[in-house]
Amino acid sequence: MTADILATVTTLALSPAVIFAVLTGVLLGVTVGAVPGISGDMAMALLLPYVFTMDPAPAIGMLMGVYKGGLFGGSVSAILFGVPGTPGAAATILDGFPAKEAGYPNRALHVALYSSVAGDFAGVLVLVFVAAPLAMLALSFGPREFFALYLASIVIIAGLDRGRIAKGLAAAWLGVLLAMVGRDPFSGAERLTFGLPELGSGLGLIPVLIGLFAVSEILLQAARTWRESNSGKTNTIAAADKSLHYLANDHLGWREFRSLWRPVAIGSATGTFIGALPGAGATLAGFLSYGLARRASKHPERFGTGSLEGVAAPEAGNSATACATLIPLFAFGIPGSGSAALIGAAFMMQGISPGPTMIDDNMTIVYAIFVLLLIGGIFNLLTSKLLLPYYSRIAMLQPRYVLPVVLGLAVLGTYATNNVAFDVWVLLAAGLLGVAMRLLGVPIAPLALGFILGPGLERALRQSLILGHNDLAYLVASPAAIAIYAASTAMLILLFRAHSTRP
Amino acid sequence: MNRVIRSIAFVVLSLPSAAVFAEFPNDRPIRVVTPYGAGGGIDVAARILASIGEEHLGTRVDVVNMPGAGGLTAATFVREAEPDGYTLLISDYTPLVTLPLRESTPYSTDDWLPLVQVTEIAPTFVINASTGYESLADVLQAAKQKPGALAATHGTFMSSSHLPLLRLEQNAGVTFNHVPTSGGGETFQFLLGNIVQLAVTTPATIIGPARSGRVLPVAVATANRISALPDTPTLRESGIDIVMPVWYTIFTTSEVPADRVRLLAERIVTAYASTEAQILAKRAGLEIEPRGLEDTKQNYLQTISTVADTLSGLRE
Numbered sequence: 001m002t003a004d005i006l007a008t009v010t011t012l013a014l015s016p017a018v019i020f021a022v023l024t025g026v027l028l029g030v031t032v033g034a035v036p037g038i039s040g041d042m043a044m045a046l047l048l049p050y051v052f053t054m055d056p057a058p059a060i061g062m063l064m065g066v067y068k069g070g071l072f073g074g075s076v077s078a079i080l081f082g083v084p085g086t087p088g089a090a091a092t093i094l095d096g097f098p099a100k101e102a103g104y105p106n107r108a109l110h111v112a113l114y115s116s117v118a119g120d121f122a123g124v125l126v127l128v129f130v131a132a133p134l135a136m137l138a139l140s141f142g143p144r145e146f147f148a149l150y151l152a153s154i155v156i157i158a159g160l161d162r163g164r165i166a167k168g169l170a171a172a173w174l175g176v177l178l179a180m181v182g183r184d185p186f187s188g189a190e191r192l193t194f195g196l197p198e199l200g201s202g203l204g205l206i207p208v209l210i211g212l213f214a215v216s217e218i219l220l221q222a223a224r225t226w227r228e229s230n231s232g233k234t235n236t237i238a239a240a241d242k243s244l245h246y247l248a249n250d251h252l253g254w255r256e257f258r259s260l261w262r263p264v265a266i267g268s269a270t271g272t273f274i275g276a277l278p279g280a281g282a283t284l285a286g287f288l289s290y291g292l293a294r295r296a297s298k299h300p301e302r303f304g305t306g307s308l309e310g311v312a313a314p315e316a317g318n319s320a321t322a323c324a325t326l327i328p329l330f331a332f333g334i335p336g337s338g339s340a341a342l343i344g345a346a347f348m349m350q351g352i353s354p355g356p357t358m359i360d361d362n363m364t365i366v367y368a369i370f371v372l373l374l375i376g377g378i379f380n381l382l383t384s385k386l387l388l389p390y391y392s393r394i395a396m397l398q399p400r401y402v403l404p405v406v407l408g409l410a411v412l413g414t415y416a417t418n419n420v421a422f423d424v425w426v427l428l429a430a431g432l433l434g435v436a437m438r439l440l441g442v443p444i445a446p447l448a449l450g451f452i453l454g455p456g457l458e459r460a461l462r463q464s465l466i467l468g469h470n471d472l473a474y475l476v477a478s479p480a481a482i483a484i485y486a487a488s489t490a491m492l493i494l495l496f497r498a499h500s501t502r503p
Numbered sequence: 504m505n506r507v508i509r510s511i512a513f514v515v516l517s518l519p520s521a522a523v524f525a526e527f528p529n530d531r532p533i534r535v536v537t538p539y540g541a542g543g544g545i546d547v548a549a550r551i552l553a554s555i556g557e558e559h560l561g562t563r564v565d566v567v568n569m570p571g572a573g574g575l576t577a578a579t580f581v582r583e584a585e586p587d588g589y590t591l592l593i594s595d596y597t598p599l600v601t602l603p604l605r606e607s608t609p610y611s612t613d614d615w616l617p618l619v620q621v622t623e624i625a626p627t628f629v630i631n632a633s634t635g636y637e638s639l640a641d642v643l644q645a646a647k648q649k650p651g652a653l654a655a656t657h658g659t660f661m662s663s664s665h666l667p668l669l670r671l672e673q674n675a676g677v678t679f680n681h682v683p684t685s686g687g688g689e690t691f692q693f694l695l696g697n698i699v700q701l702a703v704t705t706p707a708t709i710i711g712p713a714r715s716g717r718v719l720p721v722a723v724a725t726a727n728r729i730s731a732l733p734d735t736p737t738l739r740e741s742g743i744d745i746v747m748p749v750w751y752t753i754f755t756t757s758e759v760p761a762d763r764v765r766l767l768a769e770r771i772v773t774a775y776a777s778t779e780a781q782i783l784a785k786r787a788g789l790e791i792e793p794r795g796l797e798d799t800k801q802n803y804l805q806t807i808s809t810v811a812d813t814l815s816g817l818r819e
Contacts, residue, residue: 140696143682185683186683187660188573188659188661201571419569459683459685463683469651
């Protein structure tokens with residue numbers, strides 16, 4: 001019986017059509033992910049009508065390929081340009097971009113790729129073996145547990161930058177405030193829109209992220225270059241920065257990657273759990289993995305300056321969510337994220353109804369899909385490895401030429417998301433905010449995370465208050481919530497102590 | 504020589520004006536605007552038309568997603584477009600009925616001319632199968648005894664999943680503790696985790712879990728039982744006279760000439776009724792039953808009156 005299934009699955013999953021679909025998907029995903037402004041999610045949504053007409057196995061294969069490729073592609077842009085190509089790669093910028101500036105983008109890219117693939121495989125294994133029990137655990141998460149999780153994540157990330165904890169917290173809450181622009185999710189009332197109908201739907205995630213991280217960087221560099229050329233003399237620091245010298249041996253050795261097992265493991269575990277929670281996402285997984293890896297690292301001070309551990313952890317984290325996000329879909333038919341919803345839609349188009357009976361009713365297809373997921377991971381590894389040297393060479397181009405192109409792509413990508421010109425203004429405004437923050441020494445990452453988690457945080461809080469009939473004690477009357485609060489308080493205390501015992 | 508050139512030029516230049524005489528809708532593509540993003544039910548319904556539209560309508564059909572402001576952006580765009588029949592809107596009733604009745608919008612319910620109703624979705628009341636309740640009557644009885652104690656989820660405020668819940672409360676004289684969620688995923692999470700006791704959602708969202716017995720659909724808010732959930736009684740059968748189906752209908756604006764309206768309606772119905780469209784719809788999990796001008800208009804007017812009634816009941 002099992003041999004039978006295995007045979008059918010192999011024929012299904014390893015047919016040329018399917019392999020070709022997965023390969024195309026991965027290539028498309030990595031390319032699209034690398035372009036700032038266009039994410040894997042968008043590509044998947046755009047492919048849906050085409051996928052309509054395909055058979056189930058190639059269809060799912062292509063979509064998953066795009067999704068996985070996109071998660072890695074976002075890091076290419078994050079490392080080379082400091083722009084998150086997909087929101088999930090935002091945490092990779094923290095050490096990825098400094099790594100490139102310090103002269104070893106190739107190592108950073110390879111670490112990102114291998115960690116991505118490792119996290120991805122961890123996700124597949126968990127999906128196959130642990131989906132049901134993990135989904136049960138995720139089910140026990142209600143609004144107050146989610147609130148605890150979001151709150152803890154924001155505070156931890158804000159507190160990461162030891163010298164600037166207060167600024168980090170301020171940035172985080174500013175991010176949450178910006179996320180509240182638009183309609184109140186519960187009453188529909190417009191808030192903070194200043195009467196502008198364009199703000200009715202709030203500030204877009206893509207323009208804000210790209211503006212904060214990329215446009216601000218570009219504006220600052222442009223200002224530096226202009227000042228340089230105006231004053232006639234070469235500003236030595238800027239010149240040294242921009243001459244982009246590369247360390248002669250920018251190559252990743254196997255031993256070096258092996259030494260990164262700890263951040264990869266932390267990232268994979270965090271990503272798998274976070275991915276299984278509906279509503280949490282790759283970005284949260286990335287940041288949380290980063291924070292936890294730093295806590296567990298023997299060299300926490302290197303984080304932020306180009307530490308490869310700081311690249312490995314968020315990459316493993318965000319990629320582990322790729323398959324983990326399918327866990328609630330497979331176990332309950334609940335899509336845990338936008339991408340899972342798209343995959344769910346693709347399943348339904350093929351007549352497979354996601355849910356507990358899915359696995360029993362469609363055993364061969366489901367097992368074939370598991371095999372596809374593995375294949376997708378392998379293809380991601382192979383194709384990206386082949387293309388990496390070319391990607392790295394992009395880093396060697398003069399920023400003078402690259403930055404305007406990146407800025408152009410960012411503007412186009414932002415506009416392409418919703419065909420709304422206002423989004424481009426948001427992009428520029430976020431860029432100016434980013435410039436101000438960089439000049440004032442306020443960390444940007446907490447603002448980004450606050451902005452991303454803001455809606456979920458607010459919703460969880462208000463749902464909890466509704467369910468608890470406005471009794472604040474309801475928020476802490478759950479063991480899981482208490483555990484999360486306790487763990488994060490402990491982490492904060494340790495972070496504080498580490499800071500104050502420093503000479 | 505000059506004369507020859509001039510006469511040729513005259514003929515060539517006058518050719519484009521012949522387009523004016525081209526039969527509608529042959530010279531330009533028809534745009535179907537959706538008020539929501541790619542991938543949702545409405546988007547899929549529009550894309551089905553787009554993929555087979557050309558052979559039935561005589562011109563290309565393009566889908567344009569314009570999400571934003573709860574549907575206001577798309578609706579305003581179509582309202583302000585030329586009333587020549589080339590710009591259509593496919594939508595549910597929230598942007599076109601609920602929104603204008605609640606706030607001031609650049610259009611009113613009279614500005615819309617419904618062409619073809621594509622599908623009808625039943626708002627479904629669902630409970631967690633392991634809570635001991637076996638029917639809607641049980642839930643309502645418990646709610647009457649403890650007003651505000653039982654929690655019920657719904658989607659966006661005043662959406663097509665919220666209004667039936669409000670109407671149920673008005674009709675049955677009960678109060679639930681309303682917990683808005685971000686969508687089907689969260690709704691399920693809370694229902695299965697027993698954080699809420701009742702959920703209002705769509706059949707497609709719960710077919711899987713219903714079949715496996717984890718959730719029990721207890722009522723649908725349509726006139727007749729639906730084929731996807733044959734064992735679920737309608738609210739009318741349970742003694743509660745509420746019919747508030749969610750339709751996806753293709754609209755145009757009321758100034759479009761009547762002959763174009765008739766032509767569009769006929770051809771779109773044929774397109775959706777074709778075998779090809781039905782196959783695509785089945786694959787997508789949508790039950791597409793196109794209705795013509797008259798029926799669609801009836802349903803539209805019926806919805807306007809039900810929603811207006813529900814909203815005024817709230818203001819008391």
